[in-house]
Amino acid sequence: MFNFAFDNLNSFFYMDGHGIYVWSVFFIVIISTSLMFIFYKNELRKIRKKIIDE
Amino acid sequence: MKLIFVEFFKLKMKLRAWLGPILIFLLIIISFPLTVELSSEALNDVFYSILWIASLLTIMVSVESIFLEDYEDGYLEYFYVANNSLFSLIFTKILIYWILIGIPISCLGTFFSINMSDDISSLNIALPSLLISTYIFINLFALGNSLSLNKGSALGALITIPLLFPILILLGKIVLNANFGFEISNLLLLMLGVLLLIIVFIPFIISFIIKTHLE
Amino acid sequence: MYPYILYFSVLFYAFALVWGLGFAPADYVQGNSFRIIYLHVPASFLSQSLYIVMAIAAGIFLIWKVKLAAYMIKSIAPVGALVTFIALISGSIWGIPTWGTWWQWDARITSTLILFIMYLGLISLHSSFTNFEKADKFISVLVLIGFVNIPIIKKSVDWWSTLHQPASITLTNKPSIDPTMLYPLIFSMIGFSGIIVSLIILSSKVHIFKRESHKSWVKRNV
Numbered sequence: 001m002f003n004f005a006f007d008n009l010n011s012f013f014y015m016d017g018h019g020i021y022v023w024s025v026f027f028i029v030i031i032s033t034s035l036m037f038i039f040y041k042n043e044l045r046k047i048r049k050k051i052i053d054e
Numbered sequence: 055m056k057l058i059f060v061e062f063f064k065l066k067m068k069l070r071a072w073l074g075p076i077l078i079f080l081l082i083i084i085s086f087p088l089t090v091e092l093s094s095e096a097l098n099d100v101f102y103s104i105l106w107i108a109s110l111l112t113i114m115v116s117v118e119s120i121f122l123e124d125y126e127d128g129y130l131e132y133f134y135v136a137n138n139s140l141f142s143l144i145f146t147k148i149l150i151y152w153i154l155i156g157i158p159i160s161c162l163g164t165f166f167s168i169n170m171s172d173d174i175s176s177l178n179i180a181l182p183s184l185l186i187s188t189y190i191f192i193n194l195f196a197l198g199n200s201l202s203l204n205k206g207s208a209l210g211a212l213i214t215i216p217l218l219f220p221i222l223i224l225l226g227k228i229v230l231n232a233n234f235g236f237e238i239s240n241l242l243l244l245m246l247g248v249l250l251l252i253i254v255f256i257p258f259i260i261s262f263i264i265k266t267h268l269e
Numbered sequence: 270m271y272p273y274i275l276y277f278s279v280l281f282y283a284f285a286l287v288w289g290l291g292f293a294p295a296d297y298v299q300g301n302s303f304r305i306i307y308l309h310v311p312a313s314f315l316s317q318s319l320y321i322v323m324a325i326a327a328g329i330f331l332i333w334k335v336k337l338a339a340y341m342i343k344s345i346a347p348v349g350a351l352v353t354f355i356a357l358i359s360g361s362i363w364g365i366p367t368w369g370t371w372w373q374w375d376a377r378i379t380s381t382l383i384l385f386i387m388y389l390g391l392i393s394l395h396s397s398f399t400n401f402e403k404a405d406k407f408i409s410v411l412v413l414i415g416f417v418n419i420p421i422i423k424k425s426v427d428w429w430s431t432l433h434q435p436a437s438i439t440l441t442n443k444p445s446i447d448p449t450m451l452y453p454l455i456f457s458m459i460g461f462s463g464i465i466v467s468l469i470i471l472s473s474k475v476h477i478f479k480r481e482s483h484k485s486w487v488k489r490n491v
Contacts, residue, residue, distance in 0.1 A: 004291055012290075012291060015300075015301035015302075016295075016300055016301050018300055018301040018304075018366050019301070021302055021305065021362050021363065021365060021366055022290070022301065022302065022304050024362060025308060025359045025362045025363070026308065028355075028358055029308060029312075029355050029358075029359065032351060032354070032355070033351065033355075033464065033468070036347075036348070036351055036468060037468060037471065040468070040471045040472050040475055044471070044474060044475050044478070047475065047478045047479055047482065048478070050482065051478065051482050051487060054488075197414070201394060201407050201410070201411060202394065202397070205398070206397075209390075209393060209394060209397055212386075212389075212390050212393065213387075213390040213391075213411060216383050216386050216415075216418075216422075217414065217415070219383060219422055220418070259410065259414070263406075263407065266406045267403070
């Protein structure tokens with residue numbers, strides 16, 4: 001169950017030509033999710049500041 | 055009964071709101087053939103979908119201000135205070151819209167569909183399905199536009215059209231079955247059942263929404 | 270509370286991904302492109318279950334007038350849109366090597382797209398009102414109507430012949446997927462859900478602070 005499915009790291013990134021699809025999906029998802037996190041963090045900081053200022 | 059007459063004349067007086075949509079329907083129906091090289095075979099395949107989409111767009115345009123004027127001049131509020139319920143008003147409004155816009159559109163669409171497919175059999179596909187589907191469309195667009203009352207009709211269309219997809223699929227299914235020579239009356243009955251459910255429930259939901267607007 | 274959920278689930282998801290991407294065997298038919306499943310299935314699972322959570326919250330708000338439930342709806346909707354977007358984009362990229370096309374008018378893809386549009390509609394409906402009490406009521410009505418409609422949409426698009434493989438994991442049947450691929454999938458579902466839940470916690474924090482900014486307990490807790 002825990003055998004590495006690829007011969008080496010290079011083929012892990014290449015994935016028989018499918019690597020570009022797999023990695024681009026993960027790239028897009030990581031970017032969009034972390035953007036959302038950053039957006040809400042920013043909002044929260046702004047609101048905190050506003051409430052403290054009042 | 056009096057309500058029906060009042061609403062009837064209100065809509066008929068606004069000639070733009072009454073005749074406009076029917077002309078728009080005509081224009082959409084006419085403009086589709088211009089874009090497919092006027093070759094009749096290609097047109098025959100997609101003619102029914104043009105019909106459905108044209109009726110959807112027409113209803114979308116015509117229903118966009120169904121409650122707006124009455125809301126702005128305070129008639130809705132007056133009616134609610136006087137009768138303590140909005141159900142009858144909303145029901146009548148939708149019915150009048152169907153009679154004045156839905157039925158003419160259905161007849162026109164049927165007329166064109168007879169012209170397109172050269173036998174008379176399309177009469178019993180196009181007419182009943184158009185009659186039922188326009189009533190459903192008017193109900194659902196009224197719902198969407200009551201949600202987005204005085205916030206612009208684009209929002210109402212945006213939240214309504216996703217709700218209409220099952221009906222469009224059903225319409226497509228009816229045409230498919232008719233093309234294969236299968237029975238379509240069970241599908242029509244299914245759509246009629248949906249319509250009956252919608253007629254009963256949608257005015258309640260709309261009156262809840264409008265009460266919230268009036269608060 | 271929420272940073273711990275976030276850190277834990279990020280670690281968990283990373284672990285599941287390493288397992289799934291590196292150690293699970295390649296699919297017999299689809300080759301290595303099947304590894305997108307460790308993102309696609311959690312996302313499409315969540316895109317529907319978040320809508321169900323929203324519908325429950327809408328019911329609670331309309332019946333018992335619990336204000337917190339309305340804030341829940343408002344804060345879940347953008348996250349749900351994000352998750353549905355992820356499901357769509359991962360599915361279409363998966364489709365390129367597998368089906369040879371990135372888009373197909375197929376039952377599940379189409380209903381996911383409709384779900385995405387409905388999420389966007391909810392967001393734009395709520396944000397077009399300045400009176401938040403009204404907007405809360407409208408958005409919950411719309412969520413409930415959509416909740417009635419989504420199964421109908423799914424069933425009705427099922428009438429079309431479908432290209433999409435049936436669900437690999439259902440609660441009732443034995444999973445039709447090999448255990449070596451299944452375990453990382455379950456782990457990745459848990460991890461991904463944890464990340465999304467912590468995102469929801471963060472966004473609901475924002476909304477609660479925004480709406481209750483004049484209350485004294487908020488001031489004490491800032």
